[in-house]
Amino acid sequence: MTTDAILLVLLSSVAHASWNLLAKRATTPMVFTWWMSASGAVTFAPAAVYFLVTDPPSAAGWGFICATIFLHTGYFFWLGRAYQSSDLSVVYPVARGTGTALIPILGVLALREGMSLPAAGGAALVVAGVFAVGGSGGELTKAFRSVRRALNDVGLRYALLTGLTIGGYSIIDKQGVQQVEPILYMYMLSAGGGLGMLALMHRSYSRSAFLREFRLHYVGIVLGGILQFTAYGLTLSALRLSPVSYVGPFREIGILFGVALGALVLKERLTTARLAGAVCIAGGAAAIALAP
Numbered sequence: 001m002t003t004d005a006i007l008l009v010l011l012s013s014v015a016h017a018s019w020n021l022l023a024k025r026a027t028t029p030m031v032f033t034w035w036m037s038a039s040g041a042v043t044f045a046p047a048a049v050y051f052l053v054t055d056p057p058s059a060a061g062w063g064f065i066c067a068t069i070f071l072h073t074g075y076f077f078w079l080g081r082a083y084q085s086s087d088l089s090v091v092y093p094v095a096r097g098t099g100t101a102l103i104p105i106l107g108v109l110a111l112r113e114g115m116s117l118p119a120a121g122g123a124a125l126v127v128a129g130v131f132a133v134g135g136s137g138g139e140l141t142k143a144f145r146s147v148r149r150a151l152n153d154v155g156l157r158y159a160l161l162t163g164l165t166i167g168g169y170s171i172i173d174k175q176g177v178q179q180v181e182p183i184l185y186m187y188m189l190s191a192g193g194g195l196g197m198l199a200l201m202h203r204s205y206s207r208s209a210f211l212r213e214f215r216l217h218y219v220g221i222v223l224g225g226i227l228q229f230t231a232y233g234l235t236l237s238a239l240r241l242s243p244v245s246y247v248g249p250f251r252e253i254g255i256l257f258g259v260a261l262g263a264l265v266l267k268e269r270l271t272t273a274r275l276a277g278a279v280c281i282a283g284g285a286a287a288i289a290l291a292p
Contacts, residue, residue: 068169079158
């Protein structure tokens with residue numbers, strides 16, 4: 001990876017862990033997440049209009065925009081359903097681990113990207129670390145004790161679908177930002193994904209639930225919207241500089257920041273497995289960053 005790409009992803013990871021912390025502390029995380037998306041769409045509208053006028057997307061660019069909106073809508077929907085059916089400690093590592101494992105494979109097969117042996121080993125370490133961090137409570141180990149148990153768990157099935165969308169939109173976005181200015185691309189993704197989420201959420205949450213969440217957490221919503229937009233916007237910029245096979249797994253270094261925030265802010269317990277997983281992620285990320 002290039003030095004610029006590494007710095008962009010590190011900044012992105014801090015922003016990503018920060019908005020996830022805000023969402024974790026919300027009254028209704030799914031509604032809070034939608035509000036963040038809406039807030040980001042309003043905040044960055046002037047920049048989006050500027051790039052839309054000065055550098056409008058090509059026909060191919062609009063195709064990638066539509067594809068990523070579709071995939072991100074599925075991502076948010078399946079992730080929300082997974083959290084309704086299973087624990088965070090099961091869903092998060094399965095979704096992120098599946099997506100992280102798929103990205104290098106899809107990058108090589110679909111984009112014909114090359115991947116050195118050290119980078120491949122680093123990606124494998126990151127995937128192992130993600131599962132270790134999530135499995136430190138014991139539920140993940142139990143969930144994967146048998147294939148039948150895993151396939152019969154509704155939450156796990158949704159988590160696996162979430163992981164598939166992560167792998168899919170990562171490949172689409174790698175190509176999309178070659179056609180569209182990253183800020184405009186991120187804006188379209190965020191605004192379109194927010195509309196898609198609203199269409200899927202309106203039966204599950206009343207208007208009063210949306211209003212209550214905004215009234216209780218409007219400062220965090222605005223801040224989270226900026227962080228959410230910035231986090232993936234920086235990643236999209238990094239995708240212009242380095243292969244998605246490297247950027248995708250390296251992004252998971254954000255879990256280190258998440259673990260740190262969980263321990264320092266939320267007073268979550270740091271188990272041996274969680275610390276071991278964090279070491280694996282750090283080592284894997286370093287191998288990817290230093291790989292040719």
